[in-house]
Amino acid sequence: MKYISKNIRHLRKLRRLTQEQLADKLGIHRSRIGSYEEARSEPSIETLIGFSNYFNLPVDILIRKDLTYSDEYSHIDVGNQRVLFPIMVNEENENLIEIVPIEASAGYLNGYDDPEYIEQLQRFKLPFLPTGKHRAFPIKGDSMLPTPNGAFVVCEFVEDINNLKNGTACILVSRNDGITYKRITKQVKNNSLLLTPDNKEFKPYELPLEEILEIWEYKCTINNQDIDKRNLNLNGVLNLFNELKIELERIQKVVG
Numbered sequence: 001m002k003y004i005s006k007n008i009r010h011l012r013k014l015r016r017l018t019q020e021q022l023a024d025k026l027g028i029h030r031s032r033i034g035s036y037e038e039a040r041s042e043p044s045i046e047t048l049i050g051f052s053n054y055f056n057l058p059v060d061i062l063i064r065k066d067l068t069y070s071d072e073y074s075h076i077d078v079g080n081q082r083v084l085f086p087i088m089v090n091e092e093n094e095n096l097i098e099i100v101p102i103e104a105s106a107g108y109l110n111g112y113d114d115p116e117y118i119e120q121l122q123r124f125k126l127p128f129l130p131t132g133k134h135r136a137f138p139i140k141g142d143s144m145l146p147t148p149n150g151a152f153v154v155c156e157f158v159e160d161i162n163n164l165k166n167g168t169a170c171i172l173v174s175r176n177d178g179i180t181y182k183r184i185t186k187q188v189k190n191n192s193l194l195l196t197p198d199n200k201e202f203k204p205y206e207l208p209l210e211e212i213l214e215i216w217e218y219k220c221t222i223n224n225q226d227i228d229k230r231n232l233n234l235n236g237v238l239n240l241f242n243e244l245k246i247e248l249e250r251i252q253k254v255v256g
Contacts, residue, residue: 001042001063003062003063003064003065003066003067004036004042004043004048004062004063005036005037005038005039006037006066006067006068007062007063007065007066007067007068008033008036008037008043008051008062009037010067010068011051011055011057011067012033012037015055019033019034019037020033025054026047026050026051026054027050028047028050032047048062048063061113065113065114065115066114066115066116067115096123096124096125097123097124097125097134097135097136097154098118098121098122098123098135098136099121099122099123099124099135099136099152100121100135100136100137100138100179101121101122101138102138102140102150105137105138105140105178105179106178108173108178108179109173109175109178109213112173112213112214124136132156132157133156133157134154134155134156134157134219135154135155135157135216136152136153136154136155136222137152137153137155137171137179137181137216138150138151138152138179139151139152139153139181140179142199142201142202143181143182143197143198143199143202144169144181144182144197144198144199145198145199146198147181147198147221151221151222152221152222153169153171153181153218153219153220153221153222154219154220154221154222155170155171155216155217155218155219156216156217156219157214157215157216157217158170158214158215158216158217161186161209161215164184164186164215164217166184166185166186167183167184167185167196168183168184168217168218169181169182169183169198169217169218170182170183170184170215170216170217170218171214171215171216171218172184172193172195172207172212172214172215172216173212173213173214173215173216174207174211174212174213175211175213176211177207177211180195180207181218182195182196182197183195183196183197183198184196184215187206190206190208191208191209191210192206192207192208192209193206193207193209193212194206195207
């Protein structure tokens with residue numbers, strides 16, 4: 001449990017608690033909090049459950065992830081459980097959109113809930129998007145034509161699948177399929193989703209809900225067909241996003 005000592009210290013400071021105040025809330029002696037934070041001892045299972053209940057975080061998050069990269073805004077309620085969800089903000093405390101590059105999309109399955117991994121992704125901001133957590137994913141293959149292979153879709157994180165309408169285009173992150181862009185239909189009887197490609201040459205198929213790690217609702221497409229193939233890399237994509245942002249700001253000034 002190499003992260004538990006600094007996680008306890010970090011979470012305590014986020015709540016602006018002294019060691020004694022945290023100990024009182026957990027019903028343990030202050031010296032034990034100091035011992036845990038200094039890594040002189042490790043909390044028992046019962047104490048870990050106490051930390052989990054108080055901070056409203058799963059035990060495995062407390063012991064497996066370095067939470068010092070996160071803050072209070074990095075944890076969201078999904079269903080009845082609060083989970084770690086790395087969120088990056090700028091100086092104005094505005095949410096930034098992380099770009100999952102094509103070459104890193106395979107590693108996303110291992111790093112999607114790791115603040116250190118997310119912190120390393122390039123980020124940008126689009127002024128027309130509403131408040132919410134957004135991320136940009138690359139499109140691979142031809143199953144979602146006319147959205148072309150190599151384009152990026154900007155999507156908003158879905159906390160409750162029941163809020164989605166059938167036929168909504170989404171990015172799904174699952175254990176077996178990885179990152180998939182499809183239209184979804186909820187299958188209540190089979191406890192699964194029916195995933196339908198826009199390209200009619202591809203057949204729909206079912207994905208069990210238990211395999212899904214994340215769902216992101218489609219918001220807009222960034223088509224990079226105008227980028228020279230020799231520059232079809234992360235810098236080229238970032239330049240495209242920046243150009244789009246500048247153009248949107250110019251339009252807003254004209255309209256204003």
